[in-house]
Amino acid sequence: EVQLVESGGGLVQPGGSLRLSCAASGFTFSSYWMSWVRQAPGKGLEWVANIKQDGSETYYVDSVKGRFTISRDNAKNSLYLQMNSLRDEDTAVYYCAMRITMIEWWGQGTLVTVSS
Amino acid sequence: QPVLTQSSSASASLGSSVKLTCTLSSGHSSYIIAWHQQQPGKAPRYLMKVEGSGSCNKGSGVPDRFSGSASGADRYLTISNLQSDDEADYYCETWDSRVFGGGTKLTVL
Numbered sequence: 001e002v003q004l005v006e007s008g009g010g011l012v013q014p015g016g017s018l019r020l021s022c023a024a025s026g027f028t029f030s031s032y033w034m035s036w037v038r039q040a041p042g043k044g045l046e047w048v049a050n051i052k053q054d055g056s057e058t059y060y061v062d063s064v065k066g067r068f069t070i071s072r073d074n075a076k077n078s079l080y081l082q083m084n085s086l087r088d089e090d091t092a093v094y095y096c097a098m099r100i101t102m103i104e105w106w107g108q109g110t111l112v113t114v115s116s
Numbered sequence: 117q118p119v120l121t122q123s124s125s126a127s128a129s130l131g132s133s134v135k136l137t138c139t140l141s142s143g144h145s146s147y148i149i150a151w152h153q154q155q156p157g158k159a160p161r162y163l164m165k166v167e168g169s170g171s172c173n174k175g176s177g178v179p180d181r182f183s184g185s186a187s188g189a190d191r192y193l194t195i196s197n198l199q200s201d202d203e204a205d206y207y208c209e210t211w212d213s214r215v216f217g218g219g220t221k222l223t224v225l
Contacts, residue, residue: 035213045152045160045207045216059214095159102150103213104162104175 002026002105004096009110016086016114022079022096022107030054030074033099036081038092039109048094049081063089086114118144120208120217127223133196136220138208145189147210154219155204163206166191198224 008020020036036048049070050059058070069082079096091114096107119141128134140147151163164174164184172184181199185192195202203224208217 033212037213037216044205044219045154045209047214047216050212050214059212061214097213099213101148102162102165102209103152103160104150106152106159106161108159 002098004098004105004107006094006096006107006110009094009112011113011115012086013116014087014114017082017084018086018112020081020083020094020096020110020112024077024079024096024098027098027105029072029077034070034072034079035097035099035103036070036079037095037097037103037106038090038112039095040089040092043092046092050099051079083112086112088114090114118147118211118215120149120210120215122206122208122217122220124218125221125223127225128198129225130198130200132198133194134198134222136193136195136206136222138191138193138217140189140191140210142189144210149191150209151184151191151193152207152209153202153204154207155201160207163193166193195222200224 003025005023035050051070067085071080093109095109097103098105121139146168150165152160154160162175164172166172166184170186181196183194205219207219
């Protein structure tokens, strides 16, 4: 069974940094594109970033370009999101997701709160 | 890039059927979309992919009560024999997961 388990969320001050992790199991991690998607409190889903199977291609929503970095370690079956220069508007639950042509599996999410 | 438009809310009675719509913006009517369900307080769950032809591919364990179809730029999710736990937000997704619709909040009366 596919499992995606996020960790690393928490409370951080504006301008601070946080690194999210996603541990994957139950499928051949290195064969799939992966995504991070976030959901601000009471709002809808917002795509954040995609990464290709071998990490050679990455894509970001404009609002996080230059601040967030998506990466993966296929040997550890893990996905990461390094978040720097965090802003109040980055407050959200962050979901790790596995993609085939579309997202087909979601993690349970980890909450990031940016506040002073 | 495409834009996905969904009604903000819908309602239907227990045991009845409801058809939710996701509309692709002009010039993108051939795109495949995916439907996701998000029950209150839970993570989203993938339901199915729907192609422009109406062909759909459901996720693991999705009940037969859920079906997909298409007409032009519209992609539909039909839920029959509504149950109380179908009360949820439903989102559509497209374009390499970079675009989500605003979501439809379904209330089961």
